[in-house]
Amino acid sequence: MALAEVIAALDGLNGQREGVTVNPAVISGGAAPNIVPDTAVLRVNARVKTHEDARWVEQALEEIRWRISSREGYDLMVHGGFNRPPKPISAANQALFDVVARCGDALGLKVAYQATGGCCEGNNLAAAGLPNVDTLGVRGGKIHSSDEFVLVDSFAERAKLSAVIMLGFAQGHFDQALMREGA
Template identity: 30%
Template sequence: MSDTLLDKNKIWQQIDDEKENMLQLWQELVNVDCGSGNKAGVDFIAQKIEAILKTLGFATTQVEFEKAGNTLVGKIGDTSKDFIVLLGHMDTVFKDGTVAERPFKIVDGKAYGPGCLDMKGGIVIMLTALKVLLANNYSKHGIKVILAGDEEVAHYLSNASETILAESKGALAAFNFETGFLDQGVVTRRKGRYEFTMEAYGRGAHVGNDPQSGRSAIIELMHKGLDIEALTDFDKGINFNVGLFEGGTVSNAVPDYAKLTCDTRYTDYALLEEVLPKLQAIAAKQYVPDTKTVLKTVTEFQSMDEVPGTAALLQLVQEAAAECNLPQPTAKAVGGGSDSAYATVAGVPTICALGVQGVRNHTAEEFAVVDTLFSRCKLFATIMLNI
């Protein structure tokens, strides 16, 4: 298919013709409880999207997991090399019952509902652009769609990240339809995330009758929590947050067990490698005699980095936006992780946050600007015609 302006006008008009279908699909996807812990809900979404991809001519597979939502992979055209990867996730952060409390709705040009912004709107954008492009016999590049079922919890109960990394190798470019930003930024870099726990084991004792025989696990971890926080170096690009602390049973007993959970963000994986021995040393150190501390990794999310070709890909996105008479996208670095990281680990230039634009994702106030569902769809279709 040629990429003349006339063809683009035709594509843009056909996207306009899809507006009602887009809104309907958006509502259907939002109105399913599919938090990361609800495997049945996530898998229901996967089956729905898989059916749509099949009608578009994709060959599809689902990588199944026992305790996590499945990962959906769809392929069309030649995906042996120089193909395009389209990324996203189907899970949300919200608990079961949220849909009943606040289902999808549109008020004053804004869409509300669990996951409307993060990232059901982005999935609608991707699917609709593919529908229109393929209806016009698009065949410039092979396409892989990779949608994870447990991105919001960093795949701690699956190896979905390995699937994304393996399927991305050899791609020409990748695009992720994560939450779009109102400031027009598109993401070229994201911090990595490392979550770990320290569990301290002490000796319980009655604080009235036998306090000196006690060995407080809480006191031990209080010291170590401060040591962990002291590793933060914002100038280098790594920070720690001891966000959860638990232990003890009653106030009149020396606590024999305590646990802290820490979230670590870093700009470069080398920073994490540098600090891991320091965390092990903190765990091994004893502040309270006869205590023992165990360090455990909970989740690890790679950083999304700029790779050769990222700048050129960003320029292509900017040129497409100009053609669509949209505000100029700018490069953005953010702290939140996404599966775009695994595409860049595979060496693929990647642009993230091409989804519907809005704010307050992960909260009850989450909303998306409805018009950007359509404008971002035109933008992505134009990118695909130009790349």
């Protein structure tokens, strides 16, 4: 029951700070339906826009941990943490995104930037000073929720967009100097 309370508390963090999403994603525990489990594990995915947001999530998680662990018979442990830095938009990243938007315009597609607080290899690349645009994949909505969806007709359009972007770079149509950090 304590884990159910943790999940509810984590879900309650959603909507408290713009751009922060917390997804209690994977639950495991117990051995048989007729035995009260002595251990349960919850894996969580949290997405943030800033380092301050990450600290806020970590502090909230520590408060939840303390609240549960202060009860007799309960011991809540937290392992891990944020393994990707936030990815703010730099001038070089904006220049690269502008290229993507122009390629979309050429195909009649409106490509709009939407921060997700995502955590992928793009975050590590940006932290190392390499501009990148990730998540060029399919369109959809309600990311990180039970109502998340994908629009099937967007598979082909996004493949075309990726091809046009790569072709434009291969043919030298874009000023790559603008896409260097510090340029």
